[in-house]
Amino acid sequence: MKAEALRQAKEAYTIEMECIREELEYFDDEQFSRAVEALANAPRIGAAGCGHSGIICQHFAHLMCCIERPARFISPAEAVHGATGFLQKGDVMVFASRGGKTKELLPIVDICKAKGVTIISVTENLESPLAQQADIVLKQHVNRETDKYNSQGTTSTTALCVIFHALQAALIEETGYRNEQFALIHPGGAVGERLNKK
Numbered sequence: 001m002k003a004e005a006l007r008q009a010k011e012a013y014t015i016e017m018e019c020i021r022e023e024l025e026y027f028d029d030e031q032f033s034r035a036v037e038a039l040a041n042a043p044r045i046g047a048a049g050c051g052h053s054g055i056i057c058q059h060f061a062h063l064m065c066c067i068e069r070p071a072r073f074i075s076p077a078e079a080v081h082g083a084t085g086f087l088q089k090g091d092v093m094v095f096a097s098r099g100g101k102t103k104e105l106l107p108i109v110d111i112c113k114a115k116g117v118t119i120i121s122v123t124e125n126l127e128s129p130l131a132q133q134a135d136i137v138l139k140q141h142v143n144r145e146t147d148k149y150n151s152q153g154t155t156s157t158t159a160l161c162v163i164f165h166a167l168q169a170a171l172i173e174e175t176g177y178r179n180e181q182f183a184l185i186h187p188g189g190a191v192g193e194r195l196n197k198k
Contacts (some may be wrong), residue, residue, distance in 0.1 A: 008146075008147075008148060011146070012146035012154070015143065015144060015145075015146050015155055016146065016154075016155050016158050018143055019141065019142060019143045019155050019158065019159055020158070020159070020162055022141055022143060023140070023141040023159055023162060023163075025141075026139040026141045027139075028138070028139060031136055031137055031138060031139075032138060032166075032167075032170070034135075034136045035120050035136045035138060035167060036167065036170045036171060036174050037174075038092050038118050038120065038135075038136060039064070039069060039092055039120075039167065039171055040069075040171055040174050040175050042069070042090065042091050042092040042118070043070070043088070043090055043091055044070050044071070044072075044086065044087065044088065044091040044092075045061070045064050045069055045070065045071035045072075045091065045092050045093075045094065046061075046071070046072060046073075046074045046084075046086060046087050046091065046092070046093040046094065046117075047060050047061045047071065047072075047073050047074065047093070047094040047095075047096070048073070048074045048075070048076055048079060048093070048094070048095055048096075048105060048108055049076075049095065049096035049097060049102070049105070050076055050097070050102050050104050050105070051153060052153030052156065052157045053096040053097055053098065053102075053153075053156075053157070053160060054073070054075075054076070054096075055157070056096060056157050056160045056161055056164065057073050057094065057096050058073040059161065059164065060073075060094065060096075060164040060167075061073045063164060063165070063167075063168045064168070064171075066168075066182065066185070066186070067168060067171055067172055067175070067177045067182070068177065068181060068185070069171065069175075072086060074086065074087075074093075074108070076102075076104035076105055076108065077104070079107075079108045079111070080107050080108065080111075084108060084111045084112070084115070087111075087112065087115055087117045088115065088117075089115055089116035089117065090116065090117075090118075091117050091118070092117065092118045092119075092120060093108070093112045093117050093118070093119055093120070094120045094121075094122065095108070095109070095119065095120070095121045095122070095123075095130050095134070096121075096122045096123070096140075096160055097121070097122075097123050097128075097130050098123060098124050098125075098140060098142065098156050098160075099123070099124065099125050099128060100121065100123035100124070100125040100126075100127075100128025100129060100130040100131050101125070101128050101129055101130070102130070105130060106129060106130075109129075109130065109133050109134075113133070118135050118136070119133065119134045119135050119136070120134060120135065120136045120137075120138065121133075121134035121136070121137050121138070122137075122138045122140050122160060122163055123137065123138075123139075123140055124139070124140045124141060124142060126139065138163055140156070140159050140160055140163060141159060142155055142156045142159050143155065179195065182195060183195035183196050
């Protein structure tokens with residue numbers, strides 16, 4: 001292995017640790033509280049993003065299901081071909097886009113507004129269309145990506161993931177979700193074995 005390759009690998013840890021530390025400084029108690037309240041009371045939750053953001057939105061939907069908040073990832077391509085029928089008035093739709101200008105997401109915003117769906121946007125750009133049209137905005141912060149060209153979706157996905165993890169942690173407390181409930185729906189794997197050990 002090249003010495004520079006090893007240095008770059010270790011630098012990735014430093015870059016992402018610094019990003020998370022800095023992101024906490026942008027934490028908005030009021031907006032975050034509103035997001036938790038909306039998610040706690042939503043009959044259904046949708047999530048959409050493109051590329052790496054979309055992959056992390058799939059993770060978010062699974063996190064919500066793990067605490068029994070019915071959720072699904074809605075592919076931006078499928079959303080405008082009927083998949084937004086999943087969403088009804090009173091539901092919540094979470095959009096993730098670092099720049100807040102992802103063109104594939106904007107038509108979905110219009111559908112959500114017409115259906116009375118609460119919109120939560122997670123973005124770095126508070127002046128972007130996704131931020132401006134949202135009911136609730138959670139600020140994403142990215143110092144730089146971990147690759148030397150600052151172009152791969154690495155640190156940005158970690159920053160998004162942390163926000164989603166924080167939402168789940170808060171929702172567990174807000175809704176009174178119990179580990180016994182999780183044991184019932186997660187009998188598989190090492191976690192299921194530990195949770196269901198008599």
